[in-house]
Ligand code: ZN
């Protein structure tokens with residue numbers, strides 16, 4: 347039976363996600379920044395937490411780990427290569443050690459650069475991926491522990507997922523990302539249309555999650571270093587993809 351996904355806004359602009367597998371008693375939370383909103387959402391939906399999934403070690407993705415574990419006894423699953431930095435971790439996962447959530451086979455993608463241990467959780471049978479702070483709607487994470495080539499390789503890995511796959515990201519940065527994207531590729535009609543859509547959603551205080559891999563491929567400049575328009579904007583017609591990606595990332599850092 348298919349998973350139900352509940353978006354739980356945390357802190358200023360973080361998202362945690364509740365994944366419930368109906369009829370199994372299984373319920374996971376992805377990237378709990380803080381315990382309170384998660385406990386409130388569990389109560390509202392009559393769910394008991396059994397698992398905590400972390401995409402990476404940053405406090406705004408793991409800050410709720412210990413309190414939630416204490417309160418619920420949930421098992422903490424995170425990047426095995428970053429065990430030392432994941433509070434309370436029980437089970438380390440990586441590309442060679444996938445994970446099973448009830449009847450759901452969950453594959454792990456190692457997508458370093460924002461942090462060196464960063465992973466994505468891919469629920470292939472549900473056509474859903476949780477990308478943490480590596481891929482955002484129209485954006486990508488900052489390069490704290492990897493260079494542009496490493497991030498480009500990580501994003502290229504995510505680009506191989508099916509276009510129809512739904513993507514849930516770690517933050518609501520979509521509107522600012524859209525504004526930045528428009529500076530690079532104003533002639534991209536799908537980007538312009540999406541910018542209108544997300545502007546309207548944010549004016550109503552609504553979430554822009556989820557997005558899809560296909561929509562990101564068409565509108566996210568960080569997945570589009572090959573775009574002739576972006577290259578023309580940057581004056582980098584003949585550069586390689588990594589160099590173009592690096593220039594986009596550094597412009598966003600200063601946007
Ligand atoms: Zn982060």
Ligand code: FE
Pocket residue numbers: 404406407479516517
């Ligand atoms: Fe974050």
